[in-house]
Amino acid sequence: MLRLAKPFVLLCTGLLGLGLVGLAPLGAGLQVHAQDVLPEAPAKPRMSAPVDRTVDGETKGATYVSLDPGLNRLFSGEDPKSLTDLKALQTQQSKVAAKIHQVTVNLQHGSTQGSGVLINEDGYILTAAHVAGKPKQKMWVVLHDGRRVEGVSMGVNRDTDAGLVRILKTRDENNQPWPHAALPAVGERVKTGQWCIAGGHPGGWVSDRPAVIRVGRILAVTDSTVVSDCSLIGGDSGGPLFDLQGKLIGIHSRIGIDVDDNMHVPMNVYMESWDRLANSEAWGVLPGFRPIIGVTADRQSDTKSECIIGTVAPRGPAAKAGIVPGDRIVRFHNAEITNFDRLKEEVDAMVPGERVNVEVLRDGKKVNLKLIIGVSDEP
Numbered sequence: 371m372l373r374l375a376k377p378f379v380l381l382c383t384g385l386l387g388l389g390l391v392g393l394a395p396l397g398a399g400l401q402v403h404a405q406d407v408l409p410e411a412p413a414k415p416r417m418s419a420p421v422d423r424t425v426d427g428e429t430k431g432a433t434y435v436s437l438d439p440g441l442n443r444l445f446s447g448e449d450p451k452s453l454t455d456l457k458a459l460q461t462q463q464s465k466v467a468a469k470i471h472q473v474t475v476n477l478q479h480g481s482t483q484g485s486g487v488l489i490n491e492d493g494y495i496l497t498a499a500h501v502a503g504k505p506k507q508k509m510w511v512v513l514h515d516g517r518r519v520e521g522v523s524m525g526v527n528r529d530t531d532a533g534l535v536r537i538l539k540t541r542d543e544n545n546q547p548w549p550h551a552a553l554p555a556v557g558e559r560v561k562t563g564q565w566c567i568a569g570g571h572p573g574g575w576v577s578d579r580p581a582v583i584r585v586g587r588i589l590a591v592t593d594s595t596v597v598s599d600c601s602l603i604g605g606d607s608g609g610p611l612f613d614l615q616g617k618l619i620g621i622h623s624r625i626g627i628d629v630d631d632n633m634h635v636p637m638n639v640y641m642e643s644w645d646r647l648a649n650s651e652a653w654g655v656l657p658g659f660r661p662i663i664g665v666t667a668d669r670q671s672d673t674k675s676e677c678i679i680g681t682v683a684p685r686g687p688a689a690k691a692g693i694v695p696g697d698r699i700v701r702f703h704n705a706e707i708t709n710f711d712r713l714k715e716e717v718d719a720m721v722p723g724e725r726v727n728v729e730v731l732r733d734g735k736k737v738n739l740k741l742i743i744g745v746s747d748e749p
Contacts, residue, residue: 431552433469433616435462445614447563447587459614463567466616467583470569473551474581474610476512477501477521477535482724485570485581485609486511486535487618491547493537496640497608498623499526500659502533504719505650511537512575525647528718529654530594530639531623533608534647551610551618554637560596560619564588568600570609570622581609586632596620596634624658652719660746661720663687667710668696677707691728691741700736701729717743 437445441458450456473488477497484501488494495511507523519542524534541547560566566588569581586600598611602625611620611634620634640647664686671678677699682689693699699707702716703726720726722745730737 431616431618432472432549433466433612433618434552435465435469435614435616437462437615441614444565447561447565459565462614463565463585466567466612466614467569467585469616470567470583470610470612471514471580472549474514474569474571476571476575477608478510478512478575479503479507479523480724482721483571483574484605484607485622487569487608487610487621488548488550489553489618490550492540493521493548495521495535495537496610496618496621497533497535498621498635499528499531499533499654500656500721501608502526502535503721505652509535511535514580516577524650525643526652526719527639527643527647527654528652528656530635530643531656532621532635532639532643532647534640551612552616554613554617554619556641558617559638560588560591560613560636562588562591565614566598566600566619567612567614568598568602568606568609568622569612570602570606572603572605574605591636594636594639595623596636598632598634600632602632655718656721659722661717661722661724661743662746663691663693663717663741664689664744665693673710675709677710677713687741687744691739692737693728693730693739693741694732697730697732697737699728699730702726703728 438458441462444450444455444459450459475486475488475495477484477486477495484497486495486497486501489496502523503526505523505525509521509523511519511521513519520538521535522538524536526533537548564587566586568584568586572582584600584602586598588596588598590597596611596619600611602622606622609622610618611622613619618637620636621640622632623635624633646653664683665679665688666681667673668678668680679688679693679695679697679699682693682695699713701707702713703720705712705716707713707716720743722743724743726741726743728739728741730739
């Protein structure tokens, strides 16, 4: 792992890789030891969707860097044609990289962690849905200078892997607004070939290392996904992707075997889902990562008022945890389970690989079990 005293910039003009294996959420499975000691989240302040972040023609946000007129051609995605072009591109990238670490945060809850990015002065943070987990979950937010502040997860759109988190306090300890990323104008879209700059905390938070910066290009764009060749690894999930002006254009989601499988959630997805995210709703399933535990309900029981297990898949997560047919699940990951649908909701909120406590009633006695969430092999 690289440990540098200042932002690390990796210049990429084509293919980049760090030995990535398998398509997986970037933040899953990382272990931290943050204690869940946060108070209950207060009532959520109402917030409208972020829109055009310009005032009097000047873009707001700590990450914005004005573009030299001579860089317009490179900004649109053209290749450098001379040494002068390369130097100008590197200078612009370095200016943006120096600002990214101010707004890139590390998110910790339970035994997992990932990255996120501050998007407004009140402490709202965009991240990946599989990092946020589920709504109203207590979290720690680690800032660029190592300060740990209390936060809470809000809405998650698992269909697109978009999540929202916020810091509980709308101002820091000095009553100053939180630094935040510059946002694109409404309707502004990413283009294939465009240069981009990725930030995050790969491998988790490291005290003597700021956000790690990688540079690459946009390889493909759809309404729900941006693909880049920026090299990303575990812990980068939920981190920010910026353009050459330091405007936020996406959030890291998934990686694959090839370096051109690095997927990001574009800003338009967050804007289109904003009302539901801000209202702490959860919906959808993360593509390719449907969590399962391998049980069905006992159809002879009242599935609307109790959760009694009918069948247990051999060698599945529930079977490995010790759950057997006839067990009545009463608690799952600290949530009270009153019926089978409630169990399904809790499982859907998990990330494959997470460890959870399960409490069952068996022959009138409580039995506590530990279960590791599995992943469905169905598309």
